[in-house]
Amino acid sequence: MRVPPFVILAKWVLCTFCEDLSNELAKHNFGKVPPMTENWMDPVVEPQSTGEGKSDTIWLEIVTTDQNKRSLSELAARIVSEICAPWVLNIGFFLILGGVTGAWTLGIVAAIGTGIVPMILILGLMKLGRVGNHHVTTRNQRGLVFVGIIVCVIILIFILRALEAPQLIWDGMFSALIFLVLFAQVTLKIKASVHVGLWVCLVMFLGLTVSSWWLLGLLFTPVTAWARMRIKHHTMSEIVAGVVTGAVATGICYALLLA
Template sequence: MTARLARLLTEIAAPWTVNIASCLILGWSIGHPGWGAFVALFTGVLPMLLIVGGIVQQRFGNHHVTEHSERHGLILAILALVLVALVVQLLASAPSQMIALTCAGLATLGAIAVWTSIVHVKASVHMAVWCGVVAILAVALGPWWWLALALAPAIAWSRIYLGHHTIGQIVVGASTGLVIAPLVYLLVA
């Protein structure tokens, strides 16, 4: 039962699902659901398709890409996808809130890339995305979104319980998301 709960929390808080949900929530909330869906495609759907393709080609061991050495190229590929989304948004004069969300995601993922490939720390992307998205939604839509941080300890527990991260890796991911995502969102929006 405990392992099942840990796996459920890990799946619910997977970066691709959280990215899709946050893009759709923000897009709908600002009256631009189409832009929300567009950003969700590039930050959630397409990254997961890259991962599934990598699993099929046996480059990744699982859909959470838990092996540190498998993350380097994947992060660069996802950064490229998000950059394409940002360029399209800029060229098409997308709403500033959606551009800010994309920039915040790009900056957070860039920081995770530094942790992963330069510092050699396997920062928790689950925690970076969850905490960053909660902070952005709180800044963009209202402070009641901060309440979603109450789920962060449970998500952290699931990642540690499943053996995917250490406490230090959880802290690095969570703090990266909490600091970088809302700061960049506020600077751009």
């Protein structure tokens, strides 16, 4: 039986993504047992003797506990980074717009075009050696990615126009284009955090168009910022640049499309 092409593509995307994620985790020794103890989850058993041996054991327990806390902290940060990755946020955003407008099919089309397709592009560039990882953490590698995604969004806009998408999804697509162009320009100077910037932009968009309750999502912004800095993908200045750029993008979108 012949395997459908989309199944082959989905398998390739999943395998490539998981391979990159596992390689990134391996760099930080996740899944490996710390060398100081046989199993870091087992409690440290103190020796019966007192004196220097007991002091060494207490010191070892303190160091091991600190290592465990730092490992769990970094793992939590990586989980947040994956959940709040731009491609994931875009999928959720357009599915929400599709549900609000009752145009589920067009919402799914927009989610695929702004989430799945850009990730396929990035994974393809990884295979070609043009980008280092699926988060594209090197600034001078982001230009090509932005250009590719902008082209994808422009094509998607024409598709949605032909399908007569609802105004809210239409506004969301143009907002995505404005966001990409603005971030592409800012990235020429600084590696602004797209994770944080997109979170701010999408939450504010939903708060202005769907329900003001969505604005409470801005309270999660520091968590995303912490995660990006915790795994050393961004500095504080890059986080601030992302927040400001995301807010500016929302302001431009509101002035041009929503006001």
